[in-house]
Amino acid sequence: MAVRQFDLLQGTLDLLILKSLNTGANHGYGIATRxxxxxxxxxxxxxxxxxPALYRLEEQGLIESEWRATENNRKAKFYSLTRKxxxxxxxxxxxxxxxxxxxxxVLKALEQGA
Amino acid sequence: MALRMPRFIRRVMALFTxxxxxxxxxxxxxxxxxxxxxxxxxxGMSDDEAxxxxxxxxxxxxxxxxxxxxxxxxxLVEDIMRDIRHMARGLRxxxxxxxxxxxxxxxxxxxxxxxxxxxDQLLLRPLPYPNGEQLVTVYExxxxxxxxxxxxxxxxxxxxxxxxxWQRESRTLRGFAVYRAFSGTLTGVGDxxxxxxxVVSAEFFPTLGVKPLLGRTLTPEDDRxxxxxxxxxxxxxxxxxxxxxxKAVGRIIRVNDxxxxxxxxxxxxxxxxxxxxxxxxxxQLDRNEAWRQTAGRFVNVVARLKPGVAIGEARTEMEAIGAxxxxxxEFNKNSSVTIVPLREELTGEVQTSLIVLxxxxxxxxxxxxxxxxxxxxxxxxxxxxxxxxxxALGAGRLAIIRQLLVESLLLAVVGxxxxxxxxxxxxxxxxxxxxxxxLRVPELYxxxxxxxxxxxxxxxxxxxxGIVPAILVAGQSMVASIRAGGLTxxxxxxxxxxxxxxxxxxxxxxxxxxxxxxxxIIALNGANSGFDKQNVLTMELVLPGAxxxxxxxxxxxxxxxxxxxxxxxxxxxxxANSLAVVGPPRGGSWWHRLGTPELPPPERPVTLIRxxxxxxxxxxxxxxxxxxxxxxxxxxxxxxxFIVNEAFARQFLKDIDPLAASVKVWMQYTNPYLPIIGxxxxxxxxxxxxxxxxxxxxxxxQMPEFGMTLFVRTSQPGATAAASVAAIRRIxxxxxxxxxxxxxxxxxxxxxxxxxxxxxxxxxALSGLILASLGLYGLLTFVVAERTKEIGIRIALGAPxxxxxxxxxxxxxxxxxxxxxxxxxxxxxxxxxMGTLLFGVTPGDVSTYAxxxxxxxxxxxxxxxxxxxxxxxxxxxxxxxxx
Numbered sequence: 001m002a003v004r005q006f007d008l009l010q011g012t013l014d015l016l017i018l019k020s021l022n023t024g025a026n027h028g029y030g031i032a033t034r035x036x037x038x039x040x041x042x043x044x045x046x047x048x049x050x051x052p053a054l055y056r057l058e059e060q061g062l063i064e065s066e067w068r069a070t071e072n073n074r075k076a077k078f079y080s081l082t083r084k085x086x087x088x089x090x091x092x093x094x095x096x097x098x099x100x101x102x103x104x105x106v107l108k109a110l111e112q113g114a
Numbered sequence: 115m116a117l118r119m120p121r122f123i124r125r126v127m128a129l130f131t132x133x134x135x136x137x138x139x140x141x142x143x144x145x146x147x148x149x150x151x152x153x154x155x156x157x158g159m160s161d162d163e164a165x166x167x168x169x170x171x172x173x174x175x176x177x178x179x180x181x182x183x184x185x186x187x188x189x190l191v192e193d194i195m196r197d198i199r200h201m202a203r204g205l206r207x208x209x210x211x212x213x214x215x216x217x218x219x220x221x222x223x224x225x226x227x228x229x230x231x232x233x234d235q236l237l238l239r240p241l242p243y244p245n246g247e248q249l250v251t252v253y254e255x256x257x258x259x260x261x262x263x264x265x266x267x268x269x270x271x272x273x274x275x276x277x278x279x280w281q282r283e284s285r286t287l288r289g290f291a292v293y294r295a296f297s298g299t300l301t302g303v304g305d306x307x308x309x310x311x312x313v314v315s316a317e318f319f320p321t322l323g324v325k326p327l328l329g330r331t332l333t334p335e336d337d338r339x340x341x342x343x344x345x346x347x348x349x350x351x352x353x354x355x356x357x358x359x360x361k362a363v364g365r366i367i368r369v370n371d372x373x374x375x376x377x378x379x380x381x382x383x384x385x386x387x388x389x390x391x392x393x394x395x396x397x398q399l400d401r402n403e404a405w406r407q408t409a410g411r412f413v414n415v416v417a418r419l420k421p422g423v424a425i426g427e428a429r430t431e432m433e434a435i436g437a438x439x440x441x442x443x444e445f446n447k448n449s450s451v452t453i454v455p456l457r458e459e460l461t462g463e464v465q466t467s468l469i470v471l472x473x474x475x476x477x478x479x480x481x482x483x484x485x486x487x488x489x490x491x492x493x494x495x496x497x498x499x500x501x502x503x504x505x506a507l508g509a510g511r512l513a514i515i516r517q518l519l520v521e522s523l524l525l526a527v528v529g530x531x532x533x534x535x536x537x538x539x540x541x542x543x544x545x546x547x548x549x550x551x552x553l554r555v556p557e558l559y560x561x562x563x564x565x566x567x568x569x570x571x572x573x574x575x576x577x578x579x580g581i582v583p584a585i586l587v588a589g590q591s592m593v594a595s596i597r598a599g600g601l602t603x604x605x606x607x608x609x610x611x612x613x614x615x616x617x618x619x620x621x622x623x624x625x626x627x628x629x630x631x632x633x634x635i636i637a638l639n640g641a642n643s644g645f646d647k648q649n650v651l652t653m654e655l656v657l658p659g660a661x662x663x664x665x666x667x668x669x670x671x672x673x674x675x676x677x678x679x680x681x682x683x684x685x686x687x688x689x690a691n692s693l694a695v696v697g698p699p700r701g702g703s704w705w706h707r708l709g710t711p712e713l714p715p716p717e718r719p720v721t722l723i724r725x726x727x728x729x730x731x732x733x734x735x736x737x738x739x740x741x742x743x744x745x746x747x748x749x750x751x752x753x754x755x756f757i758v759n760e761a762f763a764r765q766f767l768k769d770i771d772p773l774a775a776s777v778k779v780w781m782q783y784t785n786p787y788l789p790i791i792g793x794x795x796x797x798x799x800x801x802x803x804x805x806x807x808x809x810x811x812x813x814x815x816q817m818p819e820f821g822m823t824l825f826v827r828t829s830q831p832g833a834t835a836a837a838s839v840a841a842i843r844r845i846x847x848x849x850x851x852x853x854x855x856x857x858x859x860x861x862x863x864x865x866x867x868x869x870x871x872x873x874x875x876x877x878x879a880l881s882g883l884i885l886a887s888l889g890l891y892g893l894l895t896f897v898v899a900e901r902t903k904e905i906g907i908r909i910a911l912g913a914p915x916x917x918x919x920x921x922x923x924x925x926x927x928x929x930x931x932x933x934x935x936x937x938x939x940x941x942x943x944x945x946x947x948m949g950t951l952l953f954g955v956t957p958g959d960v961s962t963y964a965x966x967x968x969x970x971x972x973x974x975x976x977x978x979x980x981x982x983x984x985x986x987x988x989x990x991x992x993x994x995x996x997x
Contacts, residue, residue, distance in 0.1 A: 027142075027145065028142060028145075028146055029145065029146045029149040029150070047146065051139075051142075051143070074145065074148075075141075075145070076142075076145045077138070077141075077142045077145070
């Protein structure tokens with residue numbers, strides 16, 4: 001049970017990271033903050049999951065990184081989507097929508113049946 | 115987007131750029147923490163608080179980095195490389211620990227590798243002939259009771275008639291070559307040189323399947339009776355005496371003053387049974403002669419199993435042939451056939467020794483392993499806190515085990531590398547120490563096979579010693595460890611005690627085994643062989659047959675001995691056909707006493723024959739029990755006579771006066787009945803281990819041998835040796851004088867195998883003792899260090915120092931006592947298999963065991979006393995403050 005939960009979360013986190021980078025390059029801290037704010041403080045991204053996910057995505061060639069200055073003129077590592085990443089984000093997004101719709105449908109049906 | 119390399123290549127490259135990536139990650143995390151902190155400061159925290167909060171929120175930097183690594187690169191390889199770097203740093207810091215472990219492993223692996231390479235080269239490697247495993251030696255054999263004089267002499271050399279019949283009839287064996295040892299004096303190339311040769315039949319080289327380097331080997335024409343003599347040289351002789359000259363082939367040399375043509379040179383390393391054979395000539399046996407009527411048994415036979423034939427089949431067939439021949443010929447009555455694989459022929463003598471030594475060095479290695487496991491446990495106990503912190507920071511249990519295993523593996527491989535160097539040195543020492551023909555290989559070396567063995571052994575050792583501490587440490591609750599503050603850590607005392615007990619037990623086995631072998635060599639050296647071996651110089655001479663007829667040989671030896679007796683310091687001098695005790699007798703033959711019924715040949719009694727000159731018994735101080743020994747007057751008189759030994763008189767002439775008996779021995783062409791003029795004391799026959807055999811002594815005039823061994827009793831052996839050789843050269847400058855040595859030295863050489871056994875096993879046992887006492891010392895030191903606080907309290911409360919010391923020493927001795935008890939029991943069981951290697955001592959010899967236990971107790975007491983003294987020196991105040 002625990003394993004499947006972890007898998008789901010991981011996949012979701014990857015999707016969220018990819019989609020958040022869709023609007024432009026960002027650093028790890030920025031991604032975490034953004035996801036936190038956009039979810040109305042519901043989603044709290046553990047740094048212990050974030051960075052491994054970033055390295056993994058980079059490894060898969062979905063994102064690439066570059067050291068750049070922030071608006072405060074400090075050096076940070078910025079991640080951006082590759083072309084492959086953009087396509088993957090789209091595909092993942094659609095898959096996610098299908099999945100969540102399906103899950104929602106099932107839950108509704110079960111609720112009515114019960 | 116940049117062009118991306120294939121993932122695998124990137125991963126491999128990542129292995130080499132790990133440091134840069136590591137920095138990269140660290141910087142990235144630093145940025146993150148910093149950003150978090152700024153946020154907190156904006157929310158109103160102080161800088162310090164903000165930093166702490168940020169770190170807390172961020173979690174473990176270490177964990178992030180480790181997870182980061184897990185994603186990038188080839189994880190296992192990279193992790194192990196990091197472990198190695200980490201460890202190398204750690205090991206450099208604790209140099210004492212590292213040295214102790216590496217040296218211990220060096221001893222264990224080195225000793226093992228050395229013995230393995232001897233075993234490999236003697237027992238495992240293919241014989242130096244194509245399909246060498248097919249080669250067998252074939253003997254006639256007799257039931258113990260009817261032939262031979264010693265219980266061991268069951269196989270016998272072969273009659274040429276039987277050889278020819280076997281060759282004709284066998285379907286399972288082919289080849290059937292005969293060979294015989296022969297020694298000749300080579301002249302015409304430098305100084306006269308005594309050369310060991312083998313005379314062989316034409317089948318010899320084809321059967322072995324070895325081609326010459328130059329020229330040819332022996333042809334059937336060379337092997338015909340009365341054919342011109344030809345010779346094939348060893349590579350060594352060709353190199354040393356002929357300067358590797360290709361034109362040596364075709365040259366005429368003189369062997370025993372007879373011209374011989376060199377027809378070929380064998381490739382380097384070619385040998386058959388003996389190292390020191392340098393020439394092969396044709397035996398030239400007449401294959402049409404009725405050998406059963408004209409001669410006895412005097413050749414050796416080597417043959418080759420036909421392809422696909424098992425040795426058992428050949429045995430069955432040859433035994434059937436032997437039985438048929440025994441039924442057909444009176445000569446063959448009771449005779450059968452024995453087949454011995456050539457491998458066994460080559461290694462029979464040393465095989466048991468090697469296996470015992472291999473077992474001993476295996477035990478030594480396990481002692482070393484116990485010791486290292488113990489050291490690793492001690493070390494991991496003191497590192498418990500570091501490991502707990504690593505665990506807390508997210509290092510998985512497997513990562514910890516992996517790190518500890520990598521550490522023990524690295525230590526084992528370094529120890530193994532040093533061990534190979536040690537093995538190299540000890541092999542040289544072994545070859546230098548062992549007499550030429552003991553090992554029957556020209557040199558011992560460390561080659562790729564041995565290196566692979568050493569590597570495999572090191573890795574196994576590393577895994578074995580590392581696995582227990584690794585699992586134990588990783589299995590500990592980290593909470594308990596951290597709470598304990600790294601002081602009262604649990605150091606798995608039971609396991610460490612068990613390790614020490616095992617070490618002690620194995621050391622006891624080793625010490626007892628070595629003790630028995632040392633007792634054996636002492637008994638052999640002290641064995642009374644029936645004569646006085648002190649202050650006797652011996653040397654060997656062979657007269658060339660072409661220049662010396664029978665009377666000339668007798669007068670040559672008489673003249674030579676007279677010249678030597680005249681030298682300063684010489685008390686007496688004499689000669690015999692071979693060295694007493696270890697030299698072979700002149701022969702064994704049937705004999706008959708005048709006045710008793712003459713039995714058919716197979717039932718006649720058998721005696722050994724030795725040939726001696728006047729003064730032999732006086733020179734060796736062999737007592738003359740009845741009558742007298744040969745004198746110069748006997749040599750001049752036409753009346754001949756025999757001397758017999760006590761064993762002969764006791765066995766055959768019990769009820770009559772030996773000096774009234776006349777006997778004849780079937781030994782020469784004419785064998786008259788001669789009176790016995792003396793009975794002399796018994797001398798061991800064959801080796802100092804063995805008893806005397808019934809022997810009849812001929813005087814040299816009766817049987818004028820070519821080759822004789824001189825015995826010179828002198829007060830100054832060194833000076834006499836040189837003077838004797840000069841005296842011989844004055845009489846005949848073309849003679850080679852060989853094996854100039856003291857009788858004591860010659861006898862010591864004859865027990866070289868036993869000496870080697872004692873020396874090598876003794877070295878192993880002492881190494882084991884040292885390792886075991888270090889193990890004990892290490893454990894007790896650790897226990898004392900750990901009990902410092904408790905000891906401090908006891909001292910403060912007024913515990914007597916003597917009692918304290920006693921409790922530490924007692925704790926150590928208790929472990930030793932348990933180990934010793936187990937060891938003695940195991941030794942009792944295991945050492946029985948050494949029976950055949952021992953002499954003058956039984957495998958369960960109580961005094962040896964007692965001596966071992968005494969030595970062990972003394973060493974153990976010392977190893978315990980040092981930590982005990984340290985305990986007594988604990989300063990109560992310091993100890994109590996310590997936390």
